[in-house]
Amino acid sequence: MPSVTVNATRMELTRLKNRLKTAVRGHKLLKDKRDELMKQFLESVRENRTLRRRVEEGLMRAHGSFTVASALMSPEGLEQALLYPKQRVELDMTTRNIMSVPVPMYTFRTKECKGKELYPYGFAMTSCEIDGAVEALSSVFQDMLKLAQVEKTSQLLAQEIEKTRRRVNALEYVMIPRMQESIKYIRMKLEENERNNIVRLMKVKDMLLAEALEEKRRQDQKIVQHL
Template structure:
């Protein structure tokens, strides 16, 4: 491990020890943050997967029902039905802080628009099966919106986990070892200088005694 390019002095040694202490404390805090982010990320991923499977299953089933009901009704009526119907979705986005990660928290208000339609449901152009199929498809909308919130949160947390992982690795495998190696080097040089000073003093003392 390459050491830092610094002068082997006692002042530099004290500075490096302070940096090592700070880096070690920072590494622990980042590692704890990474672990907690991973824990919450795993919980969200499980929730996301379960909700996605549920939504996909309900969409598949409701579309099957819709296709069957649609096949029994006049095609023109189907087109008029979707032109005449309208749903408004009011979206209010707040911010939520999860371990310093700002994620969206979405509140949805889904309501039918006040639209007057001339479509008249009758025995010849409508069926209860079609109504039920459409209602079932519409009922999935809140889950789709919730799914989008969770998936966005997972994406933001994954980005933060990756950034935190890089910082942890930089401290663990580069900065902290470099500081430790440099501290050992300076301590060794200072000990060598101290021994050399003692040897010189002893030689001077011997020379004085001989004279």
């Protein structure tokens, strides 16, 4: 017996067959989508691991240089040296589509406020270690932005994989078996109705044959009485 009530008619059987065909095709497409999403996700995770290691190394270099610079310079001098930057960063975000999942793409441009120098201070009153820290931060910034993009992409892909996995499981373990069970039930009911109809027709035939024999017997009796 199916878990839901269905009309055991040929029209309902045809409708369920069409729905089952669509569900099976959708199940295959969703499985293909899930597999491709998993491939993209694993590539994103590998890229994320590489970028994170590179960013951490760059930040450690910058932190080491800043630590040495802060030891050689006064806190006021260090703050004054970095107070007015010479470069301004403009960040743009666009999206690209991965298997119907919009993921972000970050790009940035730097604009010099004064001249083309990276360092916003003079070299006479500052330590050379601060130059290395500023240069390390400048070089690691692109990787940090790429890392943020890859991590967000991984998060969105993971959410879509989970959503697609639930849909695949719902089709595979709930909807398709339920429709198959309903189709089997309708077929059994139709076959049962067919057998019942055949039995009724045979009974009607037997009744008609019995009536015909009875009529013939009465006709024979009338003929015998006339003789």
